[in-house]
Amino acid sequence: MLQLQTIRENRASVIERLAIKNFKATELVDEIIELDNKRRATQKELENILAQSNQIAKEIGILFKQGNREKADAAKEESLKLKAAAKAIEPELQETVELLNAKLVELPNLPHVSVKPGKAADDNEIIHEEGEMPKMAEDALPHWELASKYQIIDFELGSKVTGAGFPFYRGKGARLQRALINFFIEEATEAGYLEYQPPLLINAASGYGTGQLPDKEGQMYFVGEDNLYLIPTAEVPITNIYRDVIVKENELPIKNVAYSNCFRREAGSYGKDVRGLNRLHQFDKVEIVQIQNPDTSYQTLEEMKEHVANLLRKLGLPFRILRLCGGDMSFTSALTYDFEVYSAAQKMWLEVSSVSNFEDFQANRMKLRFKNKEGKTRLAHTLNGSALALPRIVAALLENNQTPEGIKIPEALVPFTRYQFID
RNA sequence: GGAGAGUUGGCAGAGUGGUCGAAUGCGGCGGUCUUGAAAACCGUUGACCCGCAAGGGUCCAGGGGUUCGAAUCCCUUACUCUCCGCCA
Numbered sequence: 135m136l137q138l139q140t141i142r143e144n145r146a147s148v149i150e151r152l153a154i155k156n157f158k159a160t161e162l163v164d165e166i167i168e169l170d171n172k173r174r175a176t177q178k179e180l181e182n183i184l185a186q187s188n189q190i191a192k193e194i195g196i197l198f199k200q201g202n203r204e205k206a207d208a209a210k211e212e213s214l215k216l217k218a219a220a221k222a223i224e225p226e227l228q229e230t231v232e233l234l235n236a237k238l239v240e241l242p243n244l245p246h247v248s249v250k251p252g253k254a255a256d257d258n259e260i261i262h263e264e265g266e267m268p269k270m271a272e273d274a275l276p277h278w279e280l281a282s283k284y285q286i287i288d289f290e291l292g293s294k295v296t297g298a299g300f301p302f303y304r305g306k307g308a309r310l311q312r313a314l315i316n317f318f319i320e321e322a323t324e325a326g327y328l329e330y331q332p333p334l335l336i337n338a339a340s341g342y343g344t345g346q347l348p349d350k351e352g353q354m355y356f357v358g359e360d361n362l363y364l365i366p367t368a369e370v371p372i373t374n375i376y377r378d379v380i381v382k383e384n385e386l387p388i389k390n391v392a393y394s395n396c397f398r399r400e401a402g403s404y405g406k407d408v409r410g411l412n413r414l415h416q417f418d419k420v421e422i423v424q425i426q427n428p429d430t431s432y433q434t435l436e437e438m439k440e441h442v443a444n445l446l447r448k449l450g451l452p453f454r455i456l457r458l459c460g461g462d463m464s465f466t467s468a469l470t471y472d473f474e475v476y477s478a479a480q481k482m483w484l485e486v487s488s489v490s491n492f493e494d495f496q497a498n499r500m501k502l503r504f505k506n507k508e509g510k511t512r513l514a515h516t517l518n519g520s521a522l523a524l525p526r527i528v529a530a531l532l533e534n535n536q537t538p539e540g541i542k543i544p545e546a547l548v549p550f551t552r553y554q555f556i557d
Numbered sequence: 558g559g560a561g562a563g564u565u566g567g568c569a570g571a572g573u574g575g576u577c578g579a580a581u582g583c584g585g586c587g588g589u590c591u592u593g594a595a596a597a598c599c600g601u602u603g604a605c606c607c608g609c610a611a612g613g614g615u616c617c618a619g620g621g622g623u624u625c626g627a628a629u630c631c632c633u634u635a636c637u638c639u640c641c642g643c644c645a
Contacts, residue, residue: 178607181614188614191626195575198625206625213625380567380604382585501605509586511604 135238135498137513138170151244154251154460162240169234176227180220187216239348243495245460246432246469252459258472259459264443265452267476268534274479277529278410280536281307284556287528289410299400299408299415306556310531310543311418313550314524315393318420318445322521325441327391327422332371334395335362340374343500345466345492355397364397368421369518376425377500380511386504387434388425391521393418411525412484419523423516425502428494431515432469435491438519439471442487445522448546451530452476454483468493475526479533484526489519532556 141148145163152159190213197206250259281287286307292300303311323329341347341363346354355364365371372392381388396419400408422441426434439455446453458470473487494513497503503511535542540557548554 174607177614181607184615185613187625192576194625198575210625217625503604509602 135495136241136244137494137498138166138238141166141241142170148244152242154245154249155242155463156251156253156461157242159241162237166234166237166241169230169237173227173230173234176223176230180223180227183216183220183223187213187220190216239342239499242465243468243492245463245467246491246493248457249463249469250457250459251461253461254459255462257459258456258462260454261457261471262443262455264447264454265450265476267452268478270478270533270536274533274536276410276479277477277532280532280541281410284541286310286556287411297415299413301411301414306551306553309551309553310528310556311524313547314522314527315418315420317547317550318521319391319393321445321448322391322420322422322441325389327389330368330372330375330390330392332365332368332392332394334365334397335360336365336370336374337362340370340377343374343377344370344496345499346370349465353399355399365394366398367396367419367520368392368394369423372421372423373425373496373516373518374500376502376514378502380503380505381425381514383427383504383506386425386427386514387430390423391420392423393420396523411529414525417523417525420521421518422521423518426515426517427504428512428515431491431493431517434515435469435471435489435517438489438517438521442473442489442519442521446473446475446486448544449527449531450544450546451527451534453486464490466490466492466495468495473522475530477526477530477533479536480529484530486526486530487520487522490517492516492518 149159288302291302456472467490470490474483475486496516497513540555
């Protein structure tokens with residue numbers, strides 16, 4: 135969430151920048167400022183009473199030791215009055231604070247200055263395009279047909295055992311999954327990321343920490359029996375490692391990588407976009423996360439963008455990088471680059487990665503701070519990116535690399551698959 | 558799942574109703590000494606809120622209660638540990 139100080143001191147520019155995300159903030163911002171004023175006034179009032187009360191309680195202690203019973207009893211009465219006064223104010227303060235927080239979490243993160251306005255995906259700006267478009271034969275097959283032709287992914291079986299969007303991977307298909315995961319993790323490790331294996335279920339506090347809650351409550355699977363959510367991305371457990379943590383400045387940047395299954399309800403989606411591997415309820419992803427000093431976090435974002443681009447180069451997939459427009463950006467992000475890979479048989483671009491700087495938006499929620507050289511604590515910046523999400527990579531690999539001899543595996547991946555063709 | 562014990566500052570660990578935001582040790586930071594380092598010694602060292610400041614307030618797992626006064630007593634939730642059961 136945004137810092138109160140930011141909102142108070144830059145009311146106009148906060149509203150203006152949120153408008154870039156198509157968020158009409160005026161009313162909410164004014165409400166927040168007013169609630170904060172009320173909070174301050176109420177708190178001051180309460181603290182004055184508590185200060186007096188503390189003073190008297192101390193005096194009573196001394197009076198008792200001196201055996202001055204009468205004076206002590208008189209002071210007790212005075213103290214009771216103060217207590218009643220405090221009791222009257224407390225609920226008001228608590229209510230104000232709760233309401234203030236509820237309003238505060240409704241405000242999205244401010245977009246970075248480089249973010250352009252725009253309504254939706256069409257307005258995203260293509261900032262880079264790379265790789266050769268494969269020339270496909272007339273009879274080129276989409277990946278879901280290749281999947282059944284080579285018997286490597288079984289969607290129907292998934293529907294039988296679980297439901298739509300939960301495929302089985304089989305034989306060389308299963309092995310391809312493992313190969314990609316290992317390849318991605320190895321690349322990240324070489325780039326200095328520390329590998330984690332996180333829990334796949336998280337509590338509500340973690341959901342709030344990274345901003346999935348309360349914003350995307352309905353998008354996560356929820357285990358009511360134990361009050362836990364299935365993670366939509368490893369970002370949640372990995373970033374929440376640092377919830378309520380103050381790190382040392384010289385420990386930055388913290389670079390972590392994690393492979394995990396990801397679970398998304400994707401409520402409301404339908405149509406050809408969800409065909410085959412294009413959109414699943416359960417999928418695999420390797421996620422990179424960095425905790426960085428605010429002074430250098432945008433350099434780090436570029437570095438992470440380059441890391442992802444390199445993965446796609448090594449896989450030989452044509453890709454482009456988009457800078458998301460305000461309207462297409464997530465609630466929590468300040469700047470996001472999307473990576474899209476061209477899927478030749480479907481003749482469409484598939485989003486395979488999203489790399490974002492959240493600045494201190496998540497850190498503020500999580501109270502993730504660092505102590506600088508002067509000994510002051512400051513909110514850190516958090517960043518993350520998919521590096522990479524598997525299903526659409528697999529879709530593009532199958533489609534783009536289909537040959538009469540079978541699916542050709544990219545060189546970089548062969549040491550992991552230990553086969554060169556899916557046939 | 559059953560029974561019991563516990564949760565205090567970065568860590569270890571004292572504190573069982575008043576001057577305790579909390580002893581002590583370790584660690585961290587600064588200094589003295591040293592060519593440099595180590596050792597030794599000295600000092601310093603939690604977070605948050607309000608305030609220009611002085612200062613005030615809150616926090617001893619979370620929440621609630623008793624009391625003039627709670628780290629300390631009571632209730633409750635979460636978690637940890639031990640034993641039993643179950644189990645990959």
